[in-house]
Amino acid sequence: MRLFAHANLRPRIAEVADEKQTIVHLVAERLGAAIVPRWTSRIAIPGVRYLPLRLPVGRRLGRLPLAAVWLKGSRDETREAALAVLRSNLDAYAKTA
Numbered sequence: 546m547r548l549f550a551h552a553n554l555r556p557r558i559a560e561v562a563d564e565k566q567t568i569v570h571l572v573a574e575r576l577g578a579a580i581v582p583r584w585t586s587r588i589a590i591p592g593v594r595y596l597p598l599r600l601p602v603g604r605r606l607g608r609l610p611l612a613a614v615w616l617k618g619s620r621d622e623t624r625e626a627a628l629a630v631l632r633s634n635l636d637a638y639a640k641t642a
Contacts, residue, residue: 554626569593569614578615578624580631585612586616598631 559576562568564615565585572579573590586595613628615621 554623556623556627556629567568572614572616575616575619578613578621578627580613583612585614596628598628598635 557577560571562571562591565581566577566588568581569588571577573593580598583597586597586640593614595614597612601635607625613624613631615624
């Protein structure tokens with residue numbers, strides 16, 4: 546949530562879940578987008594698209610890799626703004642504990 550607050554974004558939270566499979570199914574049901582660990586992309590759900598969040602070539606994150614997930618073909622300005630914030634701050638996130 547601090548990530549969104551830092552970017553002056555106010556996400557609309559439809560559901561909260563801890564289990565990654567539940568999160569991906571919520572995305573499949575068109576209840577939003579999620580940022581999940583990369584391994585979650587092994588959960589193949591029709592229509593759900595995984596997009597790896599990557600550092601520029603030659604840079605290392607040193608943390609658990611993440612991926613963003615949302616319903617394929619969906620358009621969402623808030624999601625695009627959040628992804629832009631993530632991409633522009635990857636170095637800073639890698640340095641935080």
